[in-house]
Amino acid sequence: MYIVTLTYCVSHERIDDALPAHRVYLDAQFAAGNFIAAGPKLPRDGGVIVASNMDRARLDTILAADPFAQQELATYAVTEFKATRLAPGLNLPVPEAS
Template structure:
């Protein structure tokens, strides 16, 4: 699994017009089963994405196509982790 932290490099007012393009882009990764959760940080300084990818390279491929990335609106941290425990309603995600 991967946690992808999104950090806006521009003010929110400059990012906001591109939010719908960003959401539309992420939809294809939800449809393919790669993404599990995503959403903005409550401080509006970025976002968080939780996904399943076969490798860090594959996660970065997703990031590099994101309109926030291609338009220079955000930088990203891609963090790989091995989920070993989950709440009962999410255990099936452990694989």
């Protein structure tokens, strides 16, 4: 599982211009089962994505397809962790076979 932290490196105006394309990208990743949570940081200086069910190389490829990455609007920091406890009722995707 991964926590991806985006930090904007351009004005909010440029972020807002790219936001519709970024949302389409997010929708596709949620539909594919790659992302399980996403949203803006507060204060609004970037965002956070929780990703699961993939190896790091695949995650890097997926993140490179984000319009924010392609337009160099944000930087990305990735933290991998192993979830050993989940809240009751929280179901996560089953990891891929290695």
